[in-house]
Amino acid sequence: MNRRKVTFKLYPNARETERLTGWIRLHCELYNAALEERIDAYRKHGKSISYYDQQNVLPEVKAARPEYVELGSHALQQTLRKLDLAFQAFFRRVKAGQTPGFPRFKASKRFAGFCYPDPAGWKLMQSGTRGATLRVGSGKDSMSIRARGKHRFGDAARPNDLTITRKNGEWFASVTLRVSEDAVARVRTGDGHRGIDLGLNDWATFDNGETIANPRFMRTNLPRLADLQRRQSRKKKGSCRYKRLGRRIARLHERIGHVRLDFIHKQTSRLVASCAVIATEELVISNMSRSAKGTQNEPGRMVKQKAGLNREILSAGLSMAHQMLAYKAVEAGTRLHLSNTRQLKPSQRCSSCWELVPKTLEQRVHECPHCGLRMRRDQNSASVVLIDAHAPGTGVAARQKPRSRQRAKSKSTTRETAAKAFEDAQQSGSS
Template sequence: MQRLQAFKFELRPDGQQERQMRRFAGSCRFVFNKALALQQERHEHGEKKLGYAGLCKRLTEWRHDPETAWLADAPVHPLQQALKDLERAYANFFAQRADFPRFKKKGRSDSFRYPDPKQIKLDQTNSRIFLPKLGWLRYRNSRDVLGTVKNVTVSQSCGKWFVSVQSEREVAQPIPNGGAVGIDLGVARFATLSDGTFHAPLHSFKRHETALRKAQQAMGRKTQFSNNWKKAKGRVQKIHSRIGNARRDYLHKASTTISQNHAMVCIEDLQVRNMSRSAAGNTEKPGRNVRAKSGLNKSILDQGWFEFRRQLDYKLAWNGGWLVAVPPRNTSRTCPCCGHVSADNRQTQARFECVACGFEENADVVGALNVLRAGHARFACEVSGAVMPPAAGTHRGESARVG
């Protein structure tokens, strides 16, 4: 089977290369915003939206226009990829997978992509990579890039530049290890498995919340866009980067452990956006318990449930396993012993006691057991070809075998 995998490294450019990368990222951002403004203008005049080919023709005109001739200094392929990103954003919007495309802002997700592997040279022995109009760049070589290079993305985060090398290689069809397991996601326990084990939450944002608040307060006292304000902003960005890196590291370790030891993973199809929606309300209908709901929302978003599910999805595919998403309704109120459903079964947040048969267990373990049972039922229906209502929000049919 073919496996696509990305390998990310930190770049070590010199001053000239760093200035060039900032210019290239700015050129891609300018092309994206100019094309988006053009599409909106055509829509206001009742004209048809331009496709990718039409936008590429406009890009050629912009590169030869005296006012925007500086676009010719950047490589053309990354500029075309910016147009592809806009086309994909429109497709996601019309498919109701994302909001309407927004204009890009300087300093936020600055990146550009080289799609042609013929223009890329990777010298892993000397820890360097050749990119058009940038030349040879050093990078921190932490592991080997396996397979054939397909494309390269250069991105900036917290004042550092990174290169992501996507490769393709042929691997043998993997045989999954272990059996099936259900997972109940929560705040007090990040992930509780149906076998009784659990992963404690990291709370990476909560650990750095005090330092982040002080850094933001210090930045707020500076004159905006002054040198001291820029230094303070860099300190805030550094804390945010530390929070994100710690969370990603924890999620990768947890998802790798689970995917390598189980052939099928059943997980709740949680709608995180709805669960973390603000309860403030409006002036006519003010919300209730706004402060408590705000703290709960912060704890929910601190867990990274969606990213955890995304990582489980592709890692199980790599190991030949299955990911089954089931509706979360009544998973914590149903008795796994007798099947009685009642809100009285869960009288406390941590304890489950069935009012019908007296079964007692940790509430998160009960939720994981019910998720596992529902996952078995959904998987059996799809294998047999029976019709079963899909879980809301499934993005690529996780209950079917992948890989």
């Protein structure tokens, strides 16, 4: 069974909104009380409290505070489990030598929401094409909240867990579904082989020269965002106008995220539906978007320019595109090939003679001095990763040390170039 997450937008009335807000406040109070208990136990007695120690005390908490009863035992346990996961991540970062980030107390207005880890205590009922009803609670204390949304998995999908979140004054329900292999399968309409180079000048460049323009989600809305932030900075912090402008800024950021998500969903779905093989290079976006500020002893260079580049990298959503291609390719039966960037060096390698041709970032045209190939840099990179996908034996991963130029020019009858191997692979595939 596969698991897929579907998000529904909730439309609670005034009474239901007040009740959901009270539930979030109680979950936040439980989270902060459990965190304080762990801190005091270690500070005063040097004792570490585990998740199971705090879970076993929940019956006493509900006896002393009856308002916790209607929240459900499993939802309360999940809140304690969330705190335990935060401590596990803290200790993992300490061992790895990273910035630890000790778990902090949370304000109720900034507490995201709560979760039901299993189907108990709630039920989702689909009605019509996009209408739904979410029933939370049990017995006469339950409430039915109108929802909007739909998934493509049919009635055979079984709910696994529910997360109710509050974001910018709106309510959402994320439901994880257990879905069969047949239900998640996508229809593939083509058998093309495509090499893709994801970038910033063009969001995607293919090996045949086709491109997908970069919508520049953040840059398009940057003047409006800067105007709102400038107006907010002139207001008294904490005033009604300051908060009103803060909500408008949050809604603009949310809209940018929604437009980007919609664009990447459509492009990745189109790719996996029309291709049997998709080849691209493996990108580590966290390293590419790392700050250039440096340290006080060793300050960085061109910090403002690198900050603008980082904003464009994150705005393009390249990491999100890789994640979507990964699971959608499995659903459509498409083979996704990720080339090792450090070994293959697609932007520096010639797709015709397979020689390394060093280039700076400003050079957008590939000109090979060995074979005379002249091509757009991104198109050449897309061709290189596609060759690596069809003939991995000719790639750098097969020979860790590059061959010398003299040996590369020798007329050996047993060695084939990458381009020749790619042609043979295509001929064998067509036959």
